[in-house]
Structures are given as C-alpha cells and as structure tokens.
Amino acid sequence: MAADDAPAAPAPATVPGTLPEVVRELYARFGENAFLLQPTKDDVPTLWVGKDRLLEVLSWLKTGIARPYRMLLDLHAMDERLRRHRGGLPPSDFTVFYHLLSVERDVQTRGRGDVRIKVALTGDKPGLQSITRLFANANWYERETWDLFGIDFAGHPNLYRILLPRYWKGHPLRKDYPARATEFDPYMLDAAREDAEQEALLFKPEEWGMQRASDDHDFMFLNLGPNHPSAHGAFRIVLQLDGEEIVDCVPDIGYHHRGAEKMAERQSWHTYIPYTDRIDYLGGVMNNLPYVLTVEKLAGIEVPDRVKTIRIMMTEFFRITSHLLFLGTYVQDVGAMTPIFFMFTDRMKAYDVIEAVTGFRMHPAWFRIGGVAQDLPRGWDKLVREFVEWLPRRLDEYEKAALKNGILRARTIDVAQYNAEEAVEWGVTGPGLRATGVNYDLRKVRPYSGYENFEFEVPLGRKGDAYDRAVVRLEEMRQSVRIIKQCLDNMPAGPYKADHPLTCPPPRERMLQDIETLITHFLDVSWGPVIPPGESSQLIEATKGINSYYCVSDGSTTSYRTRIRTPSFPHLQMIPYIIKGSMIADLIMLLASIDFVMADVDR
Amino acid sequence: MSALFTPQVIAALIAMVKAIVILLGVVILAAMLIWVERRLLGVWQDRYGPNRVGPFGLGQVVADMIKIFFKEDWMPPFVDKPTFVIAPMVAMTTMMLGFVLVPVTPTWGVAPHLNVGILLFFALAGLAVYAVMLGGLSSNSKYALLGGLRSAAQMLSYEVFMGVAAMGVVMCTGSFTLADIVDAQKGCWFIVPQFLGFCTFSLAAIATTHRHPFDLPEAEQELAAGYHTEYSGMKFGMFFVAEYVGVVLVSALLTTLYFGGWRGPFVDQLPWLAFPYFFVKTSIFIMLFILLRGALPRPRYDQVMDGGWKFCLPLALLNLLGTGAYLLWKQGG
Numbered sequence: 001m002a003a004d005d006a007p008a009a010p011a012p013a014t015v016p017g018t019l020p021e022v023v024r025e026l027y028a029r030f031g032e033n034a035f036l037l038q039p040t041k042d043d044v045p046t047l048w049v050g051k052d053r054l055l056e057v058l059s060w061l062k063t064g065i066a067r068p069y070r071m072l073l074d075l076h077a078m079d080e081r082l083r084r085h086r087g088g089l090p091p092s093d094f095t096v097f098y099h100l101l102s103v104e105r106d107v108q109t110r111g112r113g114d115v116r117i118k119v120a121l122t123g124d125k126p127g128l129q130s131i132t133r134l135f136a137n138a139n140w141y142e143r144e145t146w147d148l149f150g151i152d153f154a155g156h157p158n159l160y161r162i163l164l165p166r167y168w169k170g171h172p173l174r175k176d177y178p179a180r181a182t183e184f185d186p187y188m189l190d191a192a193r194e195d196a197e198q199e200a201l202l203f204k205p206e207e208w209g210m211q212r213a214s215d216d217h218d219f220m221f222l223n224l225g226p227n228h229p230s231a232h233g234a235f236r237i238v239l240q241l242d243g244e245e246i247v248d249c250v251p252d253i254g255y256h257h258r259g260a261e262k263m264a265e266r267q268s269w270h271t272y273i274p275y276t277d278r279i280d281y282l283g284g285v286m287n288n289l290p291y292v293l294t295v296e297k298l299a300g301i302e303v304p305d306r307v308k309t310i311r312i313m314m315t316e317f318f319r320i321t322s323h324l325l326f327l328g329t330y331v332q333d334v335g336a337m338t339p340i341f342f343m344f345t346d347r348m349k350a351y352d353v354i355e356a357v358t359g360f361r362m363h364p365a366w367f368r369i370g371g372v373a374q375d376l377p378r379g380w381d382k383l384v385r386e387f388v389e390w391l392p393r394r395l396d397e398y399e400k401a402a403l404k405n406g407i408l409r410a411r412t413i414d415v416a417q418y419n420a421e422e423a424v425e426w427g428v429t430g431p432g433l434r435a436t437g438v439n440y441d442l443r444k445v446r447p448y449s450g451y452e453n454f455e456f457e458v459p460l461g462r463k464g465d466a467y468d469r470a471v472v473r474l475e476e477m478r479q480s481v482r483i484i485k486q487c488l489d490n491m492p493a494g495p496y497k498a499d500h501p502l503t504c505p506p507p508r509e510r511m512l513q514d515i516e517t518l519i520t521h522f523l524d525v526s527w528g529p530v531i532p533p534g535e536s537s538q539l540i541e542a543t544k545g546i547n548s549y550y551c552v553s554d555g556s557t558t559s560y561r562t563r564i565r566t567p568s569f570p571h572l573q574m575i576p577y578i579i580k581g582s583m584i585a586d587l588i589m590l591l592a593s594i595d596f597v598m599a600d601v602d603r
Numbered sequence: 604m605s606a607l608f609t610p611q612v613i614a615a616l617i618a619m620v621k622a623i624v625i626l627l628g629v630v631i632l633a634a635m636l637i638w639v640e641r642r643l644l645g646v647w648q649d650r651y652g653p654n655r656v657g658p659f660g661l662g663q664v665v666a667d668m669i670k671i672f673f674k675e676d677w678m679p680p681f682v683d684k685p686t687f688v689i690a691p692m693v694a695m696t697t698m699m700l701g702f703v704l705v706p707v708t709p710t711w712g713v714a715p716h717l718n719v720g721i722l723l724f725f726a727l728a729g730l731a732v733y734a735v736m737l738g739g740l741s742s743n744s745k746y747a748l749l750g751g752l753r754s755a756a757q758m759l760s761y762e763v764f765m766g767v768a769a770m771g772v773v774m775c776t777g778s779f780t781l782a783d784i785v786d787a788q789k790g791c792w793f794i795v796p797q798f799l800g801f802c803t804f805s806l807a808a809i810a811t812t813h814r815h816p817f818d819l820p821e822a823e824q825e826l827a828a829g830y831h832t833e834y835s836g837m838k839f840g841m842f843f844v845a846e847y848v849g850v851v852l853v854s855a856l857l858t859t860l861y862f863g864g865w866r867g868p869f870v871d872q873l874p875w876l877a878f879p880y881f882f883v884k885t886s887i888f889i890m891l892f893i894l895l896r897g898a899l900p901r902p903r904y905d906q907v908m909d910g911g912w913k914f915c916l917p918l919a920l921l922n923l924l925g926t927g928a929y930l931l932w933k934q935g936g
Contacts, residue, residue, distance in 0.1 A: 222745050229827060244749065244904060335816060335901025341648040407816065407900045584749070585903045588825050 020045040022105075022115045025065055030057060036090060038118070041297045041536035044099070046116040048090050054119050055129050061100055061115065062134055067108070069100035069115060070424045072131075073539075073546065075141035077149045078561040079175045080120075083554050085533035092120030094151055096128065099550075099565070103424060103440050111446025114539075127152035130159075137427040140573045148173040148261075158208065163254040163602055166200040172262055179266045203238045208250050210240050219247060222584075226255045230333050230588045233598030237575065237587075244583050249576045253569075256602040264551075264562030268528025269295055270369060270504040272559070276549075277363035279564060280600040282322040283543045284354070286315045288367035293448060293538040294549045298531050299502040301370045305492040308450035310372050313384070313487035314364075316480040317354055320391070321347045322543035323473045323480075326595040330470055331402045333592035334411050339402045346394055353383045369529065370503030375496040384488050388481050395477055403470060412467035416578050416590035419464055426577065427570035430545025431476060432594065435461030435468040442541035456482050466593035473595070502529045528557040544568055544595055564603055568596035622703070622713040629702050633847035638664050640893045647897045671840040679742075679833050686741035691834065691841035694734035697727045698848040705855045706782045708865050708877035720779035724856065725766050728811050731849075732758040735813070738842070739830035750829025753819045753904055757810060760911040761817075764919040765807035771800035771926040772860050785864035792863040796929075799922035801861045803915045808857065810911075812849035815896035819904050854888035855881075 019027075023037060023045050034057075036048040049057050061069045077096045080086070098117045106113025119128060130153035131138045142153040143162040150171035153159055161168060170177050178184060203221060205212055213219060225236035234255035240248040260279060264272050276287040289311060296303065324347050328340030351361040357380055358364035358373070366373045402408060418428075420436040433440055441458040443451040459475035461468030497503050504524050511521045523530075537550040545567025554560035571594045579587050638653060638661060645652025656662035678687060701724050706715035717723060732755060739751020773779055775796060776787040784793075794801050810817040821829030831842045858864055862884050865877035902910065 220745060220748075222749075230825065243752075331900065335818075336899060337644075338648050338897045341650055345649060402900075405900060407902050410906055411900065411903055583903065583905070584825050 020112065020115075021109070022061075022065075022069075023047065026057070026061075029060060029064075038089060038535075040116075041534045042294075042538065043112065044114050044116050044537060046097075046118060046535070048118045048120060051119050051121065051128050054117070055131065055134070057117060058098060058100075058131055059134050061117075067102055067105045069102040069105075069113075070421075071101040071103065071427055072098065072135040072137055072141070073101040073114065073427060073429075074099035074548065074550070074563070074565040075131075075138055075145065076563050077145050077151055077173075078552060078563075079149065079173065082175045083552075083560060085555050087533075090120045091122065093123060094121040094126045094149060095119065096121065096145065096151060097550075098131075103438060106445050107440065121151065125150070125152065127154060129154055130156040132156055136425050136577070137570045137573055140569065147171070150174065160207075161254075163257040165197065165254070167196060172259060177262075179262055203250070203252075205240065208248075210248055210250075214242070217242075224584075224587075226252075230591055232329065232591060232596060235572070235596075235598050235601070239584070239587070241584075244585075246579055246582055246584065246587060248580055249587075251572050251575050253572060253598070253601050256598040258599075258603065260603040261562055261564060264559045264564075266558060268557045269531055269559060270524075270528045272562070273367065273369075274363065274365035276564075277365045278599060279566060279603060280322075280542060280544060280547065280568070280597050281362065282318075282325055282597055283547075283600075284314075284318040284321070284362060285311075285358070285364055285366050286318045286322075286540075286542050287547070288365065289315055289449065290538045290540045290542070290547055290549045291551075292367045292369055293540070294536050294551045295369050295531060296498075297536040297538065298534050298551060298553050299369065299500070299529070300532070301498045301500045301502060303371060303498045304494045304496075305450065306494040307371045307496055307498070309487050309491055310376060310496065311367060311449050312451065312454070313484055313491075314354070314357065314366065314372075316483045316487075317350055319480045319543050320477050321350045321354075322595075323477045324350075326473055327398065327402070327470060330592040330595075331408065333588050334408050336402065336405070336408070339398060342394065343398070346391060349387055349390060353380075353387050356380065356383055368497070368504060370500050371495075371497030376491070381488055381491075384484060388485050388488065391481055392478060395474060399474060403467075403474065409467060411585070412470065412589055412593070413465055414463065415466045415586050416582065416593060417463060417465040418574070418578050422574075422577070423464065426574040428545070428574060429567050429570075430541065430543075431469055431472045432545060432571060434458065435472045436464035437462055442539055442546060446539070448538065448540060454483050454486050456480075466589045469593040469595075502531065504529045530555065530557055531559075539565075542567060544597070544600065545571065566600045566603060568594070568598075568600040571596055572601055618713075621711060625702060625707065625711065625713055626699060629699065629848060629851055630844065633844050633851055634664050634668065636847040636850065636889065637667060637843075639889075640896075643890065643893050644897050647894070671837055674836040676836040676838065679744075681743045682833060683741040683743060686737050687833075688838070690734050690738035690741060691838045691845070693737065694731060694845035695841045695848070697731040697734065698845045698852055701727050701852045702848075702855070704781050705852075705859055706785055706864055707855075707881055709874065711878070712782070715782040715785075716780055718780055720781050720784075721769055721773065721860075722779055725762065725769075728758075728762060728765070731811070731845075732762075734842075734845070735830050738834070742830070742833040744833050746826045746828070746832045747830050750821055750826050750832070753826075754813060754830060757813070757817065757819060757904075757907060757911075760908055761807045761810040761915075764803055764911065764916040765811065767916070767919040767923055768800045768804035768807060769860060771797045771922050774923075774926050774930060781859055781864075785859060785866060788863040788866055792861060792866075794861040797861060797922065797926070799918055800926075801857075803919040803922065804860070805857055806910075806915055808853040809892065809895070810907075812846060812853055814846070814850060814892055816899045816901045817907065818901065819907060850889055850892050851885065854885045854892070857888050858884040 026035060034049060034053055038046040038048060040046050075098050077094055080092045080095050096119045100115050102113045121128060130142055132142065140162060142156050143159060145151050146153060146159050147161040147163050148171055205221060220241040222239045222241055223236060224239055225231035226234040236252040238250045238252065239246050260275055263275055273288055276291045277284060279287050324343045328343035331339045355361050356377060358366040420438045423433045423436050437460050439458055439460055444458055456479040459472045461472050497507055501520055506521045506524050510517050531553040533553050533555040535552045537548055539546050539548040547567060548565040550563040551559050552561040575590065579590055642652040653663040654660040656666045703713035704715060704717060704720060704724055706712040735754040736751045739747045772784060772793050775793060776784045821831065831839055834842060858881060865881040867876060867880035870876045870880060
C-alpha cells in the first residue's frame, strides 16, 4: 500500500530543459524565483505565486503573453490546514487556485494549453485581490469561494453568498465545519425563522446597482423562478422590466446546492461515484468518467482497452439522451408541445439499452476505479445496433419538423447571440462555444479514454445564436451515433477491470488464492482503497461543456479536496450580459438553448 | 288558462326551449372538447391521453367537472375582489352570447335573423377582451398583468382586420344577417370568392380565442399561466370553458361565413341533412384548431403584432378592395 509514501517524486516535466512552454515563458518574464513549480499527476503546469504578484501574473497571462490564456476555466480554493503530505509546498492555510485555458494553445499543442496558478493564504480571515476586472466570469467563482471558504476578495463588486442563503453561518468547505447532520443541532423551522428566511430572499435592487424607476416611469421587478415552467429546475432570475423589455437581470442560484464537494471529503473514493451521477443528472455515467479518470491518474492505473471503449460507448449514450431532452424542451419552450413526446420515446429506447447494460436507467454509477462494474451482458450488441439504426431516422424527422419550422427559426435566429470572444471571456464551453464557430472539442483536442481511435466530426455553428446551439446539438447526436457504431464494430476483447491493487472493487477471482490478495480485497472493500498522495484532474467534454474533477489525495481512503468544475455554472453567469435589452420570450429561448441543469450549477 | 297560451306565447316558449337546447348543447360540446382535444393530441403524440374513466375515457369530462365544481373556491387576499369575480363571467357570457347569431339549421337558431348580425359578434369579441384584461389587472400579480397587457394589444390589433376581412362576405351578401349570408351561398360557398378574407378571418378568429399559436396572454413557458395565474376552482373553469366555447363559436362562424353553414348537397330535398352538415363542418374546424396546437410553435409577441398589422391587415384590405371592385364592375355591367 502506498498510504504513507512520500509525495510523488518530481514529474519529468520539472526536469530542466523539458519544462512546459508556459512555465518557461513565465520564468523568462518574472524570473524563476517568483514561482514554485508543483509536480502533479495530471499534465497541467501548476505554479505557486506570491499573493502580491498574482494580479500581475494573471493579467500578463491573459493579455501580455503570446497566444494568451483568455479563459478562466476554474477558480476555487482548498483548506490546507489538515493536509499532511504537503512535501515542499509553500506554507499555506488556504490555497486559492486559478485554472486558465488558452483555446488557441490547446488546439495547437494538443492539450497543453492550460495552466494552474496557486496562491497561499494564511490566517483565519484570509483575503486577496479580486480578479473580476480581469476575467468577467471570476465574479461568481469568487463569490462561491467566499461563500464556502470565507476567503475575502478585495475589490469584488458584490461579494455576497451565492450557493448558500444569506443568513448562513460559517463556511462549509473549511475543514473545521462539520460534514454530518448528526454534528448539528436538529433543524427547526419556527415562524420567526421562516420570516427571516423569507426576508433573506427578498430582492433589493439597490444592492445590484439597479434603479427602481427611470425619469418618467417605474420599472417592474419580476421574479422568474425558482418555480417557473421554463426555468428548468430551481433557478431564479430577477428581471428588471420596462414593459416586456429586460433592462437588467440578476440570476440567483443555490436552490439545488447539496454540498457535493463536501460529501467527497467524507465518502471513500469508491463510494463517491454515485454522487457524481447526480451532478449533471442527465449525464449519468458521463459524470463518472472525469472522476474515475482523475482517481486513476492518482492511483497510477492504466485501464484495458475494453474498459476504455465500453466507457466511451456508454457516455455517448448519455450524450444522446441528454441532447434529446435538450432538444425536446427547447422546442417546447418555443411553444410546440409535440416533439418532446417523440423524443421521450427515443430516450426510453436508449435507457432500455443502458438498463440492460448497467442495470439502471438514469444514474447507473457504473464506472469503477480501474474499470467498469460488470462486463457487457450477452446480446448487448443486438440492443445497441437496434438503437443506432432507430435514432438517425428520427433525428432527420426532428430536423424537418421542428428545426426547419418557420416560427421556430423566427424565434431563435439572431436571438440571444454572443460571439466567440465573449464566449471565451465568460468561460462558455461545449456546444455553446462551438455554436460560435470555435472548433474546440476536448475529445479531439485532448483525447481521453481512447477517443483518438474514433472517427467523428465536431459540428460547428456560425452565428452563436439560440438556433445554432440547437443545430450543433442535433448534429452532435448524429456523431454520437457514429461513435457508438464504431464501438459496436470494434469492441476489444479483454478484462473489464484493470489488474492493479487499487482497482475497486478488486477482481474477486483471485481473492481466495492467497492471504495477501485476501487482505487487500478486504481492505479495499471495507475501508475503500487508499489512494497515494498527490493532485490530479481530468477535463472531459461532457454533455453541456467542460466538466472536470480536481482531486487532492492526502494518502487516505477519502479525498482531501474534490473540486468539481461544471459547465452550467459559468453559462448561467453570462445570462445578464447576453439578454439585456431583449424581451422575456427571448430570455426563455436563451435559457432553453443553454441546456443547463441546476444540479450541475449548484452541486 | 287557454288565453295564456296564445300562438305568440307558444312560439316564444318554443323559441326559448330552442335557445336553451342550443346553449346547453354548446356548453356540453365545449366541455367534451377537453376530452376530444386531449385524446386527439394523444393520438398525434404517440401516447394515450385520458383513457381511464369510463369507456374511452369519456367520463374524464364528468370527473373534471366534479373536481372543478367542488374544489375550494379560493381567492388570493391581494386581488381586487369584484373585478376578479366578474372577469371569468364576462369571458363565458360574451362567448356564449355569440351563439345567438348562428343559424344551426334553417329552422334552428336563437336569432339568426338579427339585422346587425355579424356586427354583434364583433362587439362581443371586443367585450371578451375585457375578461382577459380585467382578469389580468384585478389579479394584482405580475405574470397576470403581463398576460393582460399582451392580450389587450393582441386583440385590439387582430380585431381591426377581423372586421375588415368579414366585410367581404357582407358585401357579397348585402346583409349583416347570418341567415342571409347562408342563403347567399346557395350556389357557391364564399370560400371561393373570399379566399383571402377566409385566411385573414380565420387567423384573427384564432387570435380572438387566444388559442395556440396565439396563446401569448397565457404562454405557459413565459408567463406561467398568464392572466389566469391566480385563478382556481370554478373561476378558472369558466375561463377554461369559455376558451372552448370560443373555439366552437369561431368554428361555427367560419362554417357559416365561408362554408355555406348548414348547406350541402341534397339539403333542399332532405332537410334533416342540415344539422349533420353543420356539425361535421364545425367539427372539422375544431379539430383543425386542435391540430394547430399540436403542430406549431408560438411566435414572439412582437412578431404576432407585426403579422397582424403588416401582413394580415393589408391582405384584408386588399380583399375588401378586390371584392368592392368586382361588385361595382358586375353592377356596372
């Protein structure tokens, strides 16, 4: 077991001469002493920088460097106070990390276009400079970091809680904040508390710099949600209206927050898998993938080809079911009620296959660390073949009946438009980014789990409007069918689990052969596997954009910190920017075309 | 006693009975439409629709009615009570009153010979706007208000050319009376000479009943339930039934104005055919409305306005001009 090993030996990337390009550029600009290069198990160059030089470094990375890092992919923090295996890292109580991405670099260097910058903070009331002026989408990320860690960002325009209600006490992702319900007093909702909670939900326009009236008339403030037919979940957006025109709006999230990242610090590496299913609850095993890939990197597991191919096949199935629901609700939000019923029929057919393979329909939790739960059942190929032959004809019908309809086109073309530059600035990924014409699909740019062996195209839009976003997704379903067909025709033979001591659950066949295997099996199944210390992450092209898991192991049976970067979060943040000046009906089309899931936003 | 039952009194009684039968028939038909619509949509959408209560789910209507009658008639505390109560009544009344004009058969009809005829229908349609507007306004709720606003704007713009469109028919007949209009279609239904008028009139008619795709005042995806967001129980039921009565009325009017009403082959020899003809034609329109709901997305509010003012109104005017020119040319010749 690797539980008490020292932190991983420096990765080859840190050997002089083979430094990642961005590290060399940063050293050349700011001097080697300004940074500390941290070895990680993923390929992301990770640099520690002093608090005072952070802004300088980030702004140079965004604007100064050749092929700049224009997208802030992720920003969050971790509580380092209880971490044992820190191995030469700067002293820190709280570490804030910034994950930047350069789409241009990533495409050119085949997946080496991101960089992680870390800042060490000390004390019980940590704080640093806000970067909201630099990256538009840092706003919500900093609010979340404040909310969950209590890290203050000086210069942030409205540093309020975002996932938790305003009246909340404490910062849950701190290590001293309890994780179990039994550690709290029983919850009581009396009249006084109910009033206080209602009061906390009241929208005060002044807080957001909004006027209640213009020179000659009052504005109407409309609460759209959290229970609204088109809000696609518990999502609230407060609109400042002039007639039906949206002057400004404030999205309000957090109604679906379950503390998934906190739970990860309590569940074993293995038992956390079902929680990931429920992050993007339409994505099923698509959510398992980045998590198990991250953990496998930490554990050093290389999975067999059959596992890779099975994983791709099942995730593509979920891409199809998710996109079908998107398209159905999208067309329904334009006001046409019929297509969604047909699409549900198709989804049922897909779920029948998924159920036959995994034993569950929406949340199979079927991937395992080092493999999948079971081998494919006998006769799976017949079921899959039936589905891939069924779907394309239906997709053609939907294109003809729904997407070519004149009213739908009039409602969506040129509506809720944003261009490639704006998309990158706000951290938009996935079909929303490709609809603006940016050819950026992680399955092509940085293939994972064996995507490099598949032939498929990346559908692109042109105008970045609500219509293109639907067309791109429709075409993506066709490509997914293509990928599944290739899985069907070329499914490799072999085991469905890696032969590795940390594979969980371990292969049972050898369990009773000798005492060592039996002990390992017993420990892995009862406590869960002990993953060697280190940091790792995996970005994947999920149904709605880039989903990534960033896991820090402290050499124990649970994760020390699990950061889940979900695509829907930045997508919602962009709404006010896009929709100002449009009508309510356009907002509905924007919401429909984003394709978000509130569980994915709030985690 | 016998002096009381003079022929006039008997005639009046018969007329009253007829009126009651017609109105009841309309209400029952409208209620049945709830079932018809759900079943038809079910067929088109690859699903069953209501099929549990009674044979073919026919009892669904009864079940719905029982539910809606006995549901607590709750009024939100913030509404303007008198107006809130009146609004659904106005909706129901105006739509039902429209039926007095329709000649169901040559002998059945409440007042098909009324000399203002079609004008009364326009007046009632104008009043029906108040139902939605008052409902939206008195609810004191933002979604309802937006729904009310939308309906006011939509109905105003659509009624303008609805009148213009129907004037073509009136000019061809030379009378506002619906019975005369049916008689004038003895040779040829007005759908042929008045095709443009038919197109614009039917669009406006759907808009008046605010049925899909003109259901912007209650666009679920945008305004929750629009003007009747705050309504529940039988008050909501009245709005609901009024919508279906509206569908029946508009279908009956389309039949009467453009498709010869109760006329059809052999109806002069076999007068009993009149009602089946009328019924079948009206039903076809009703089903067409339902199919529209199943087939079309909803345009945006400003697109609906544009469609009304920039497309339908010029078309209706063109139709009026053409009809006028033709009639003058015929007279001169």
